[in-house]
Amino acid sequence: MYVKICGLREPGHVTAAVEAGADAIGFVLTASPRRVTPERAAELARPVPAHVLTVGVFRGEDPATVRAAALAAGVRAIQLHGAHPHDDFTALKDLGLTLVRAVDAAADLRCGAHDEHLLIVDAPRPGSGEPWDWAAVRGRPSGRWMLAGGLGPANVAEAVAAAAPWGVDVSSGVEVAPGVKDPKLIAEFVRAARRPG
Numbered sequence: 796m797y798v799k800i801c802g803l804r805e806p807g808h809v810t811a812a813v814e815a816g817a818d819a820i821g822f823v824l825t826a827s828p829r830r831v832t833p834e835r836a837a838e839l840a841r842p843v844p845a846h847v848l849t850v851g852v853f854r855g856e857d858p859a860t861v862r863a864a865a866l867a868a869g870v871r872a873i874q875l876h877g878a879h880p881h882d883d884f885t886a887l888k889d890l891g892l893t894l895v896r897a898v899d900a901a902a903d904l905r906c907g908a909h910d911e912h913l914l915i916v917d918a919p920r921p922g923s924g925e926p927w928d929w930a931a932v933r934g935r936p937s938g939r940w941m942l943a944g945g946l947g948p949a950n951v952a953e954a955v956a957a958a959a960p961w962g963v964d965v966s967s968g969v970e971v972a973p974g975v976k977d978p979k980l981i982a983e984f985v986r987a988a989r990r991p992g
């Protein structure tokens with residue numbers, strides 16, 4: 796089970812995610828209580844070992860803005876959230892970074908439909924921590940897709956059983972307040988996501 800921990804803002808929480816065995820960590824570079832500057836993301840990403848994918852998260856910015864911020868942050872992946880057209884992904888392809896498309900369940904759920912490498916199927920309001928009907932997408936997404944939206948240590952096993960995703964992504968569910976992660980919850984989430992069902 797591939798696990799992404801999103802919305803990290805503190806070095807100690809980055810370390811906690813890496814030590815817990817996360818496969819990917821996200822830095823939010825768009826409007827959000829979790830927003831960090833590209834410079835802060837670069838500081839946070841620098842010590843991350845190469846086997847952990849560092850992801851810059853965007854929503855609604857134009858490709859030139861995304862490109863500049865992703866390069867300044869030095870992330871290895873770009874996540875475009877919401878209704879970004881196929882052309883936005885095409886415009887970023889030459890960077891050679893992993894491209895992640897994050898959408899709600901009403902969108903095209905074929906991973907690769909916009910030439911992305913990874914797909915996230917999320918709640919309508921990203922980063923809201925609101926659970927949704929995960930079972931409703933079972934069998935619909937194809938390829939490498941992560942389930943997100945309202946997941947936490949206590950319900951991730953149930954969500955995985957309901958939707959059968961390739962991976963999971965979490966933000967609010969490992970926080971004690973908006974934007975404030977908890978190392979213990981991060982470790983519990985990674986363990987629970989990978990516990991055999």
Ligand SMILES: O=C(O)c1ccccc1NCC(=O)[C@H](O)[C@H](O)COP(=O)(O)O
Pocket residue numbers: 801802821823825826827828829852853854876897917918920921922923924925943944945946964965966967968
């Ligand atoms: O986290 C945010 O605040 C955010 C804001 C704008 C666009 C995307 C955002 N988060 C992206 C993520 O990948 C979250 O992990 C995902 O939406 C799940 O969030 P949550 O329900 O809080 O676990």
